[in-house]
Amino acid sequence: MNKLSRIFRPFHIPPKKKIKIFKEKDTLSKGYKLLSNYGIIGQSSTGMYHVLPMGQRSIDKLIKLISSQMKLIGAQKMSQPLLTKQSLWEESETFEKSKDELYIITDRAENRFILSPTHEQALTNLLSRELMSYRDFPQLLYQITPKFRNEHRPKLGLLRSKEFLMKDLYSFDINEEEAAKSYNKVSQAYENFFQLIGIDYCRIECLQEQNVNRSHEYYYISDVGDDKLYSCDHCNSKFHEDYVRSKNKCPSCLSFLNEDHFVNAIEIGHTFSFGTYFSDHLGSCYVNIDCKRSPLHMCSFGIGISRLISASVEILSTDEELRWPLAIAPYSVCIIPPKAGSREEIEVELLLPKIYELLEGIPNLNDDILIDDRTEKTIGKRFLEAKLFGFPFIIIVGKDATQETPLYELHDLNNEKKYLMPMSLLTQYLVEQMHFDDSNINIVLS
Template identity: 25%
Template structure:
């Protein structure tokens, strides 16, 4: 059955016989700016909702590649979508080369599996939670570990079915408290997530190394500077983790790296050798609160040759009561560092459990709620022992009557005696100038590390059995005697974040400078309105398209309502790698001008040399 479109077959037949239709339905299709939704703007986007825009946010708006729908949510327009498609194609190519298969998982997930793994509660308020009409709990997926593990658990029974490597590229949802920086931190985003399933831990680590190498190839093909850093596993969990970063001064992450051996780590995870000579900030620091001075008087905080005054941060460590009651065991934790060091909450929690740090002693009461302190612990940081080995842990007996008012109000009656557990370790954030741990271990040298700002675009995790055990993803081993949990890994790569990060790393005062591998079009042809120029531009299009031998990499700016100069400015803003100018110079000399966006180089080419020029550059996008 034909739907009534308002046109009869006779009308269509008649229309196609006209000259207008012959152009529209010509067999040689040419991409034209005049037929493309690319609403560029000369407006200087600077602020949104009181926040200063980062360069990628400004340029993606000005170049007509995205538009904001609401806070943290964006529509991606045709040019932006074309770039995302090219990024996805590079990812597909490299992952297929290591045996990965593409699938599609649901974005709306039941809470059942998330409750089994404990992440329904631990993921916090970043999850979009909802109920269906029957009152059942669902969420918009921020990630898919539970979903894919449950899927594999139902399909795999034997070791013969492993390994399995599956991935998807799709939308994710996180309820960001402060969505900002455009596509760098939004509520909805496109992400590639890969999940691997292996028989043994050894095979899982081999898979991990293969994926990390594939990630390195992906980043190289994207054509922007990147770094790979050792990282913390965070809420995803697991035992082994790396972050992939694009270097940019607007990045939220700080990477510490060694110029000698290449060691690179996220600031939150970095281990550094502290210089033995204390800084001025360490020696001049003075405690302002009574409680830190009291702890200092216990003589458990060390003294170096040049006095280093410690500073303290307090927190709470909660654990279920041993008798299974509703009450919690609450440990009051004090972390002592030198005055020039900040406490690293991740390192403290890694050592002892989920320690929540407070800004002051008074703020500890908010963390405690109605609970009371049952234990006391003092963590003495290595920054108070520069160049020395850690002492052994020890216990110090305290009497309630000797406590200062700040602590006694938290702990309770003054008639008790308690033991203060004193432990020593690395609980601080590293800083530029700290020594590289690898160089010290391998060469016996203290090589200072430097800091670089970067944007995290990918994260790899060796999960082990963190998800396979609670979700019963097991297989019958080769001996046929027992069921064994599958060894897992997961690997994320932010696709929309890559789009924005590339702009952050590759732009100038004129606009975006796209690498050839992901540019919406590699070549734009701009022309003046002279009839001879327009006809020549059409022919140049066909020559260059044939020379590049890749469909859809050339576009013709054939707009009649703008000047040649306006088109050239637009081309620089959008960031096409190559611009061909067919203007009045062509009418005088017969030559066309070719401009390279990144280098600024220009060539004046005679007609017979055009094809050869672009044939030589055919493979640049793959290098």
């Protein structure tokens, strides 16, 4: 059984008389304060954070969700070195415009390396050494690794940090048409992933930049976001502020855009189509049907895994209580048994393992149930903490469970509902609520 008393979770309930702990710039983010106060993350230094056991469980769930989508489209998981030779960035002409945000390391032989914020250069270089046939493509290669950016203004915890966990995928194809198919396939998988999380998001087309043929960004709407998105009053399409400054017209209906109608947003994903840019600079080719060398077409796709944790709770939480998307809550169910020494304790003691085993048999609840075994505390105090932490479902096993027909108090926090019901109805309710999977999601495989 998972027991709360055994989990490392520095849990601090702020006093009613507020004590100034955070810098003024961070007080805007309730998500950051809650994640820090309730033992999800812990600051190591400016812009650097420990992810504590509860936070790691949430990240592991995110990784499982995105990996399931990658498997459906045939993407292959790999790992790349965190250090990339600076010379590759120079050869690809990407070093100068990025060097202010790069961590550069010099080894004892005076070789210079970059703590990678992205891996287009490294992976393209790898493929330049492997002359493959046109029959070997497409290739969809992804990883989930720490990335590094020398942020000038790190803030709001994991929303803008110097080290962050990212899922990045790189596709390689033999021509522009095939690259477009890969771009659409991975983009659809990304949309499926965001649907599984269950928070409303928007996908917007970006202005074409140098070296980029096509690009889209994914956003959560939030007051603490650094980006501004504008909406067209006529067709409701959304655009980044860079687009408005550049064109000031909606590309969908050609109406003029109102610069006063914007919302703040947090970027959670980005997709790029680079064409043959990196291949031309770093020499990655394949052998075509005529036995001649041709440059590979490349696309790049990224999702900020650690940022998603902060962004999710920022959007869903209250000022004092965490709220999690059901699919990525550290534990979905918290069971609160009677206080030690109470009349109910002995009667429930034998019942508790059976309840735990029964609930673990529900789909998506295996190893996802936590017992608050700190029975020296009252049920009320433990329930208050469970609400603050935001366990989606809290089950109180109290005096009603000792009746001839045992009844259990179920709190559904995300839907703000409370029930008193027998175990048969409780399990039926959880089966219905925990049914989030890929069965009703559109998967594009071509």
